[in-house]
Amino acid sequence: MLFPTAPDYFLRTMISAAMETPHLLYALLAIACSHHGRLVKDSTPKPKMTCLKYTNLAISNLRETIKSQDQSLKAETVTTAMVLCTNDVCNGNMQAWRTHLRGVLRLLAARLEHQKDFDATEEPFIWALTKWFKTMDIIAALSGFDGVCIHDPGNGPLDKSPSTENVYIDDICGYSLVLIPLLARVSELVRLQSLRHVPSGIDSSNGPSLETMVEIGALETKILSLSDKIAPSGTEEKDKHLAIELKSTHLAFVHTALLHLHRRVQLLPTHHSKVRLDIENILDALNNIQPSSPANILILWPIFSAGCETTIVTERDMIQERMTKMQGLGMGNFTRARELLQRFWESESNLPWDIYFAQHGLELVLF
Structure with a gap:
């Protein structure tokens, strides 16, 4: 599951x-x-x-x-x-x-x-455990107001990946592992930007520096360049439909990375064209995954992120319906995420979701 x-x-x-x-x-x-x-x-x-x-x-x-x-x-x-x-x-x-x-x-x-002399291709189970750890670590870092990874992605003993990993979408995580260091940098920029927040929310005069804006542009380019990743051949042979859905889970992560970059680092408003495009792309990826498909389990972070940033009722209804189906499969974090998302919507708060949850002592990991 x-x-x-x-x-x-x-x-x-x-x-x-x-x-x-x-x-x-x-x-x-x-x-x-x-x-x-x-x-x-x-x-x-x-x-x-x-x-x-x-x-x-x-x-x-x-x-x-x-x-x-x-x-x-x-x-x-x-x-x-x-x-x-x-x-x-x-x-x-x-x-x-x-x-x-x-x-x-x-x-x-x-x-x-x-x-x-560890070789991921010769010990695939150990490598699978490594990916399990890495995806939980990065998603935990991105799930909160000031989260940081407990390991340094791309620079340590946990990153001895085979070269083929750069080509395919990972069938453990649901997205390309090449995305992890970029997600980690987005998370770090979120943390640095959060230090500039005033207690009541965001001070518009405390937007990102020129240096950060340059980095945001570079990150956008790198993240978008990963859009064309494909499912591994083993998944394609086992279940072609699932391989297609894996492409959609990956795209959901790509566009959610951009959403966090635009909203939580660049501090663009929810109605900005870039933010709206990010949300629409996430929901398009979601629409390409059958509501009953187990692949939905992989994309709690994208679903929740889009839900926090949209104010459009039809989009919220779609997100609630999909999360309810996953909750019906007994997936625990969909239950908690759905409850917190509903609370955030009902609050009609003008605060960004991460600040709102931090101020109310609420925490969850979108894994």
């Missing part, structure tokens, strides 16, 4: 490893319990208690495991930490996910640094 376009080996390897690894099995049972509770809309304490039981078992087993350096370097150990982190994000546990994500980074970096 979380990775609907992932290659078969990803799920097969994880399930096979869990049968031999108690802490991973417990972590997967915990996230399955959370998902099932949302799927059947069980509001009793039972799902939460069951999830907590398996979470505690996973954590206690994991703590014992990482006492041994050999065990801590195993892919299964990294996977358990990543599953626990993902479950925290889906359940809205904002404090725990940060701790777990930092733990994943330490484990993953140690694993990759230990194996100096």
Whole structure:
């Protein structure tokens, strides 16, 4: 459910490893319990208690495991930490996910640094775990007012990607990995611009500097140059329709990157032609994905971002309808994102969404 376009080996390897690894099995049972509770809309304490039981078992087993350096370097150990982190994000546990994500980074970096000659093509599962971490990290950074990545995209042991990754849309993330360093720079510019905000919103005299405007133009060009990426051949062979939808998920990310650049860095108003074009392009990509398609799961960040920036009722209705369908599949963050989006709309606030949520102590990760 979380990775609907992932290659078969990803799920097969994880399930096979869990049968031999108690802490991973417990972590997967915990996230399955959370998902099932949302799927059947069980509001009793039972799902939460069951999830907590398996979470505690996973954590206690994991703590014992990482006492041994050999065990801590195993892919299964990294996977358990990543599953626990993902479950925290889906359940809205904002404090725990940060701790777990930092733990994943330490484990993953140690694993990759230990194996100096790491080859992503020869160890695809480790590379898949790396992509899982990287996409959560960058989306978490872009989901808030002052978020930053906890790793440096494009400059470290987590970036030993095969050259073919530059050609294709990634089937784990739903967008080209070449986009990640650009997203990270957008996030950093958002953070720098936020330091210039006044408490009540945005001071129009505190717009981006000339130097930043030059960089915005360069980023626009780089981001748009990635629009023509294609799905990997394996996805094309397995499901041609899904391969087409993967192209649309990628385009949704491209245009959402531009939307954040224009609204949160350049500070253009919502009615500006560039902002309107970004929103329309995101919704066009959304329209090319069937409402019932699992590919929708990959694009919570684009859907939510467009929803926060549009004031047009028909566009809001379309976004609400699509998010409701995903919520019906038991996807936890669609539930929380939909609630916060509705709250923002009802507030009729003139504040940008990130400032509004920050001022009200609201936080979510759009993963």
